[in-house]
Amino acid sequence: MMSSIITLHGLPASNRYCDAFSHSNPRFMTMAVPSRIAGVFPKVKSQSSNSKSTAAIDFSDPDWKTKFNDEFEDRFRLPHVTDIFPDAASIPSTFCHNVRTPRASDFPGNYPLDEDWHGYINENDRVLLKTIYYSSPTSAGAECIDPGCNWVEQWVHRAGPRGKIYFKPEEVKAAIVTCGGLCPGLNDVIRQIVITLEIYGVTKIVGIPFGYRGFSDPELTEVPLSRRVVQNIHLSGGSLLGVSRGGPGVSEIVDSLEEKGINMLFVLGGNGTHAGANAIHNECRKRRLKVSIIGVPKTIDNDILLMDKTFGFDTAVEEAQRAINSAYIEAHSAYHGIGIVKLMGRDSGFIAMHASLASGQIDICLIPEVPFNLHGPRGVLSYLKFLIEIKGSAVVCVAEGAGQNLLKKTNATDASGNTTFRDIGVYIQQETKKYFKEIGVHSDVKYIDPTYMIRACRANASDGIFCTVLGQNAVHGAFAGYSGITVGACNTHYAYFPIPEVISHPKLVDSNSRMWHRCLTATGQPDFI
């Protein structure tokens, strides 16, 4: 049976461990950035996360804002087929909505002609990238361009169908490829791309099997796709086409595109896949091929810059609840029970943070962005002892990339060149058992690693909708003549981004962000440094 000292989750204020740790509570101080992260992604508090560098801006120049805006506009301009083929002709879109005629009340006294009303996006429509006006650089979570934190508008291009298209559907051969690790929703996106392509009138649609490898492995042949083939694929997880890491070089991929006659390529993948997609786009331009390369960001880690979230993330957080709840029940039902759950997150702790917030059952959330000690008076282990003393059980949620500095480096990489991590969950489990044994306190430690079970899930309803919108917009982007772009949600609207802008580094949890602070408030954990 559980301890009867405290039955409620969370600690009474008077007992808060952080009383003893208050000077190091991250809610009230600026956390040190781990050198591993600081070295790669320098963190400048008063700098917008999407501005490459504000160091070069002369803020005494009265025109600095205009110059900044011009530069921003330039950076976020979407590469278009007309950049390479200025004479490329457009045709009226073959995509139409089922309901074309608006209500008369929308245009009082003046019915528009049916041809004037298709619900298309205007080329110049924009989505505002940042929506908060911070009145001070010290406002919580403030991202400022200049020291005065002036309001600077930053716009990206609105996604959606355009009235003019740059590919004749009968001349299109479209291909879809899914790369990297699995993620809930891959089949939903594949399905929607196929369905939307068919609505435009495309009949030649193929899938490239097993990621980029499918472009070079002679054993692997393209998979014909149609509405009939993809009709029910969203009902299961995984990818109809298969995934892989590593694979051929860019030149070989573009050779294969030429050979197969593919002129629209939809690439579903994370940072690495998008780096590949951008290289393919550049190589196609070099070879003067009229090809559209469109990305759809797929990463369960949610680590793509500038986007509200990536598909599959919601499902992962939801599915993680089952593991956390099991860990909680095990811990709560054991004498001095400690549950440890490891969740995915190579560089970023978004899943761990959100799953901890959602569950209300986590006492300690550990993520790669926030350094911690396991041992020592301020370490995780002595806090676990404290939790056992005051409430009889505890649950830890750890992201796989957290605390890697505590483990022996392997120098091993996967086929894509990503560092292969040692298992931080196993390490915490072993050290916790050892620690309690050493101090002569009974403990019952249970470790749950649900990572692959989470990743293999089918998308939940909200991700299902999200994937549908992304898949449709990917096709609209290709027909509009763009290439080297990707599609994402931005302040609940949908936008196109030039690929380099979203993959310059993985998006990280900001240890000074309100969300991380909310997570700390929810768990009640102190700083472990």
Ligand SMILES: Nc1ncnc2c1ncn2[C@@H]1O[C@H](COP(=O)(O)OP(=O)(O)O)[C@@H](O)[C@H]1O
């Ligand atoms: N910098 C890069 N340039 C070109 N291709 C890359 C690059 N990084 C990774 N890739 C390729 O992208 C694919 C997926 O990359 P990976 O990092 O495994 O997954 P993800 O795209 O999900 O992050 C692999 O086939 C890999 O070879």
Ligand SMILES: O=P(O)(O)OC[C@H]1O[C@](O)(COP(=O)(O)O)[C@@H](O)[C@@H]1O
């Ligand atoms: O075992 P695998 O297939 O390499 O996948 C593990 C990795 O996949 C991830 O989910 C991220 O992969 P992606 O970047 O491909 O989405 C990481 O969290 C994890 O390290």
Ligand SMILES: [Mg+2]
């Ligand atoms: Mg990746």
